[in-house]
Amino acid sequence: MQANDFESIRIQAESEAVTISTPQGLEEFRLKYLGRKGLLARASAIIPTLSQEERAEFGRKLNILKKALTVLVEEKAKTVAAKDSGSSINRIDLGLPGIAQELGRLHPITQVIDEICALFTRMGFIVVEGPEIETEYNNFTGLNIPLEHPSRDTFDTFYLKPKTDNLKPATKYLLRSHTSPVQVRAMKSRKPPLSIVVPGRVYRPDAVDASHSFMFHQVEGFLVDKGIKFSDLKGILEVFAKGIFGENIKMRFRPHFFPFTEPSAEVDISCIICQGKGCSVCGRKGWLEVLGCGMIHPNVFKHVGINAKTYTGFAFGMGVERIAMLKYGINDIRLFFENDLRFLKQF
Numbered sequence: 001m002q003a004n005d006f007e008s009i010r011i012q013a014e015s016e017a018v019t020i021s022t023p024q025g026l027e028e029f030r031l032k033y034l035g036r037k038g039l040l041a042r043a044s045a046i047i048p049t050l051s052q053e054e055r056a057e058f059g060r061k062l063n064i065l066k067k068a069l070t071v072l073v074e075e076k077a078k079t080v081a082a083k084d085s086g087s088s089i090n091r092i093d094l095g096l097p098g099i100a101q102e103l104g105r106l107h108p109i110t111q112v113i114d115e116i117c118a119l120f121t122r123m124g125f126i127v128v129e130g131p132e133i134e135t136e137y138n139n140f141t142g143l144n145i146p147l148e149h150p151s152r153d154t155f156d157t158f159y160l161k162p163k164t165d166n167l168k169p170a171t172k173y174l175l176r177s178h179t180s181p182v183q184v185r186a187m188k189s190r191k192p193p194l195s196i197v198v199p200g201r202v203y204r205p206d207a208v209d210a211s212h213s214f215m216f217h218q219v220e221g222f223l224v225d226k227g228i229k230f231s232d233l234k235g236i237l238e239v240f241a242k243g244i245f246g247e248n249i250k251m252r253f254r255p256h257f258f259p260f261t262e263p264s265a266e267v268d269i270s271c272i273i274c275q276g277k278g279c280s281v282c283g284r285k286g287w288l289e290v291l292g293c294g295m296i297h298p299n300v301f302k303h304v305g306i307n308a309k310t311y312t313g314f315a316f317g318m319g320v321e322r323i324a325m326l327k328y329g330i331n332d333i334r335l336f337f338e339n340d341l342r343f344l345k346q347f
């Protein structure tokens, strides 16, 4: 092919251009035809050897070819770039900062439950869980809660539709209103000595406000063995309270009534905000109620078949949200359940 054979150069360039698929291939193509040492540059080298008339004609054809090839390279550049964007390998910029992965974490309530359970398991307790749908017997009767007790009222408990089985009296089911039915289950299925903590969800038909929710969490604990005394209960709870709220807190036991324990007490800790001086959190009293407890009632032992003459035991129960709110100074229980990451990320 002659360098000045414009038409054959154009045909050759066009057929070669069809096979170009990479930016490098396109650059080689551009240099071959339009580069400083390319075919067109070499063709124009013969201009001085031509006559005046031939020069004009040659120059005109050369310019047309140059324009055609420039347009061809520009067009080709677009399709090569479009193809190239399909493969990310050429677009990785190692200098860019990385994209941080959002890591999940445990919910603050789960963290507090784990912390409470860890404290008790260090003292030899084991963790046992039970179902959230319970029989009325396990939730009330087995725990010595009499038929007329207000907590059995439908205003205080979510009852489920009874199963329609005409052959037997229907078993009443409910959403457990405390974790204590697991006491009944565990004491029936295991032999003393028992030392068990029970974390879990409980349900009560309370209107939702800053301190109430229809669902919340409790941790229940109980210990049954020969010769267990109220002082054992006090000792265990002191380890718990200091473990959760710090070595400097004080505790007090106030006499109280629960159907399933006798004697019973409510436990207060010295206010962690004002250290007992009195503030708005503790209602100027200097004390904060944290849990209920007592010695397991002999009637509960009777229901589960444990001899109350041989064995004694204690039980305690606490609301996890309350513990978490006191521990972290949170003033609204709803924050735990709204799934607002701005809140949850702080734990």
Ligand SMILES: [Zn+2]
Pocket (backbone or CB within 6 Å): 271, 272, 273, 274, 275, 276, 277, 278, 279, 280, 281, 282, 283, 284, 286, 287
């Ligand atoms: Zn206070």
